[in-house]
Amino acid sequence: MQTTADEVWALLRELIEAQKETDRKFQETDRKFQESSRKTDRQLKELGKQIGGLGEKFGSFTEGLALPSMETLLRERFGMEVVSPSVRISKAGQHLEIDVLSYANGPINAAYVVEVKSHLREEAIAQLKALLERFRTFFPEHRDKRVYGILAAVDLSAAMRERVLSEGFYVARIHDQVFELDVPEGFQPRAY
Numbered sequence: 001m002q003t004t005a006d007e008v009w010a011l012l013r014e015l016i017e018a019q020k021e022t023d024r025k026f027q028e029t030d031r032k033f034q035e036s037s038r039k040t041d042r043q044l045k046e047l048g049k050q051i052g053g054l055g056e057k058f059g060s061f062t063e064g065l066a067l068p069s070m071e072t073l074l075r076e077r078f079g080m081e082v083v084s085p086s087v088r089i090s091k092a093g094q095h096l097e098i099d100v101l102s103y104a105n106g107p108i109n110a111a112y113v114v115e116v117k118s119h120l121r122e123e124a125i126a127q128l129k130a131l132l133e134r135f136r137t138f139f140p141e142h143r144d145k146r147v148y149g150i151l152a153a154v155d156l157s158a159a160m161r162e163r164v165l166s167e168g169f170y171v172a173r174i175h176d177q178v179f180e181l182d183v184p185e186g187f188q189p190r191a192y
Contacts, residue, residue, distance in 0.1 A: 074102040078104075078112060122160075132192040168190020
């Protein structure tokens with residue numbers, strides 16, 4: 001059977017139309033994919049915000065959980081007169097935030113800066129060290145006091161505990177829903 005030129009042209013026209021339809025469907029699919037991608041990006045961004053918000057709420061929850069037992073510990077163990085949660089201060093465009101600040105005047109003449117973490121990581125050590133190094137700049141009224149650091153954590157490894165102690169900071173961890181100091185006998189904290 002022989003194909004005529006008219007039949008070839010008819011097949012070619014059908015092929016061109018089919019190709020146009022395929023291109024149109026491909027463009028439509030691409031458009032839908034782009035829309036879906038934008039929607040997914042928006043959803044991921046929103047999810048990120050929600051997760052960040054949960055992290056902040058969990059941090060606030062942990063700080064709230066720590067406060068009653070830390071207050072008791074600071075007053076009974078170290079003789080602190082003032083215990084203030086969530087201290088925020090700004091001076092000359094610089095800001096400082098402390099989870100718990102406590103101090104006593106008179107013969108004790110010391111201050112304790114407490115950082116509370118749900119899960120203690122290495123950066124918390126650097127954060128507390130930076131707070132203590134900047135402390136007198138923000139609180140000149142305490143310039144003659146010995147200043148100590150306490151890292152209070154719900155969860156920390158034995159290696160992290162040793163790391164914190166080696167920096168001269170007290171370690172407090174939760175036990176039976178109460179934060180307690182977890183330092184070896186004869187531990188000597190570093191005063192700032």
